[in-house]
Amino acid sequence: MKFNISNPSGFPEFSPRQEAVRQQWLEQIRQVFRQNGFIFIDTPLVEREENLLGKGGNPKEIYALKRIHDEAADTSHSGNALRFDQTVPLALYVARHRNELVFPFRRAVIGPVFRGERAQKGRFRQFDQCDIDVIGSGSLSLGNDAQVVGIIIELFQRLLPGVGFQVQLNNRKILLGFFQDVLGVTDDQIKPVLDIVDDLEKIGRDAVIDKLKALEIDSEKIEQLFALMNLGGTPSEILEALEKIEAGELFVEGVSELSEVVQMLQNMGVDEGYYKIDLRIARGLDYYTGTVYETKLTDYPQVGSVCSGGRYEDLAAIFTGQKLPGVGISIGLTRLLSQVFEHGILAEQPASPSQVLVVTMDEVEPVQKKALELGAQLRSGRIAAENYFESKKPAKKFEYAQKLEIPYVLVIGENELAAGEYQIKSMATGEKVMVAEDKLVDWFLF
């Protein structure tokens, strides 16, 4: 039988040199989330179909599970499917553990989600999503909205050192209030108008105008909308301009919330270069109700938003019967990393974690023994060290280190053994130094 060994279409596979970067990123993300007090939760990748569909899942994209052998007869498994985001599992988790949880509940999660979309470039059917959410009980302070901005900044400073980025802030209430009170958009048009505005970056100004006109919004009002969305300047300047606009309660509430978040960012000492107010940010998802975030790489606008999220007032009422407010962000790690490599934003890393390869020059017992000893000694000094065990010519051993980009080779032969000093060869420079056994760990550490 001939097997098709290629990856199933639409499922990601990073090369070992890319995976090394992915592992470093995961480490950094975990650290930042933990340092900010977020609690990791790992729910199964599988949920009940009806729960996924009940909270916004698209039946065309959800993968249901069926055992191969006898689908018709299989009742014990029917009705389970792979999660399509991290929010439904969070909502179910909170619903299940409502009484044990301590609120505000700060939850972090990193893991794969699945969407059966049509396979195309940049779209994945399995991708890692890294989310944090703060869930309140009854109420939730805007301090959390501000802190989330701080976390985004800390994350991208670590993930993409030296790469410019900016968090774009808005508040849904400002847009909605403006639509209602200034533009006179009717309730049933709010959602279509929001969707059109959300597409601005994708379809351009002219297309947005055409679409709004098709909804019978007149030109003058469209001009007013663009005037709002194009407000520029520092956060303080924009807020000042917003405070002058005459609109209703919702709008004013939005401006006040945004102003409070900005004030807190200033109090936290966050550098103003890292964030700005952008009144065009609408976020597609219905369920955001206040602060919304997007994050752009300033030198790579083609990448789109690399971290988005916002404030919502109802996490899980369909499951809990109670409205729980929350604020959160999500990084689509798989898509982001694949773009980072595509645009050369970050260099790939050596696949091997080894700092040193321990090789023997002579196939005699005392030399082999010493190599095992020294390898173990290095590792117990927390140096990533690997023994090369195969009986090959020396050139082959060095070639292994060179191909895997292992920076150093520790050479052990009968001469070295006799001298009690071992050769360390730098693979990058070819430089060789002799180091005594009891100095080896220190040599690599310092």
Place this chain on the structure above:
Amino acid sequence: MKFNISNPSGFPEFSPRQEAVRQQWLEQIRQVFRQNGFIFIDTPLVEREENLLGKGGNPKEIYALKRIHDEAADTSHSGNALRFDQTVPLALYVARHRNELVFPFRRAVIGPVFRGERAQKGRFRQFDQCDIDVIGSGSLSLGNDAQVVGIIIELFQRLLPGVGFQVQLNNRKILLGFFQDVLGVTDDQIKPVLDIVDDLEKIGRDAVIDKLKALEIDSEKIEQLFALMNLGGTPSEILEALEKIEAGELFVEGVSELSEVVQMLQNMGVDEGYYKIDLRIARGLDYYTGTVYETKLTDYPQVGSVCSGGRYEDLAAIFTGQKLPGVGISIGLTRLLSQVFEHGILAEQPASPSQVLVVTMDEVEPVQKKALELGAQLRSGRIAAENYFESKKPAKKFEYAQKLEIPYVLVIGENELAAGEYQIKSMATGEKVMVAEDKLVDWFLF
């Protein structure tokens, strides 16, 4: 509509305090794997059905993926299924990248696998499997077999500090050679006899004897088999006894391999308390051909093997057309952790990673501002610090810290602000100290 919010049957969910342990374990496992030069590879959770079935997958247990909306018409997705182990994906990966890989290829993976088994205690339909494998091209030195033992020991010293464990070593060739040459077992009986022996621990000596008799193996030979399997003593004593047994080539080869592995363990300076030769270890899986490992917790025999694996001579010939030898181990993390908690082998950990909760005593701007500043300052000093933002009574704020087992609360009020010193309260002892702003990070670090 009423939703069933419970976890789908058979899918694991750890509590936040258990998940904190799981996260620490994952960190340790990654560190040990990396320190030994293993390269992380993360293939999709989804593979082609025919590939899973082609390499030992049980169609009764494999979950195939079907999109909900229109299963019949769905051709683009048909034929994909969730992986049931980490070995088939490795085999496919190596087959795909045979020409780019550097051999020996040391691959590490940590991630979930899926089996649609009947739901029962201790069995999971989704569980994390942590595997390392060293894959050779053509040949692979026995040094790798020894190093794997070193890694198991390092792992369990870190995962379960103070808990006794022992790696049990055997070599399949010894058992097979003994079956053939001493017991005269025919080729087609080899596999049934191996399975019976593998069940020894589960079904007991008498049942094994009955089953072997049913295969028409006479009592005297069964006695000889038990004499072999019960050989005890130090590795050197057992090897000495084995060398005296008259058997064929395969047996002798097995003894020589096992002896070499033990010799290398001694050369690596591995403490003999951590491993022993146990000739009863057979390992169920067909594909092991040499060294086999199991690992037992000596104080908790009921837990069974916590880390198993071995040497095989054919990773993926059905995919590559070439035999690639390898040696590897696997930890069933989900099952192991659930047993660790069940038997109280390890204490659960505080759910929150926060070392300190920053709280304000007065709702005035300068105090709020200072709290934000100090929170940010602590975090940039790599202290896990969390600001409490909600407007609640002080008692509620301390209760939050206490419930989440956050060890310290940093208290900021107008008095503290005026003094430039802030109160740190230990939640465990109730002790309070005043610390100046510029000494805060150091206080937590040292």
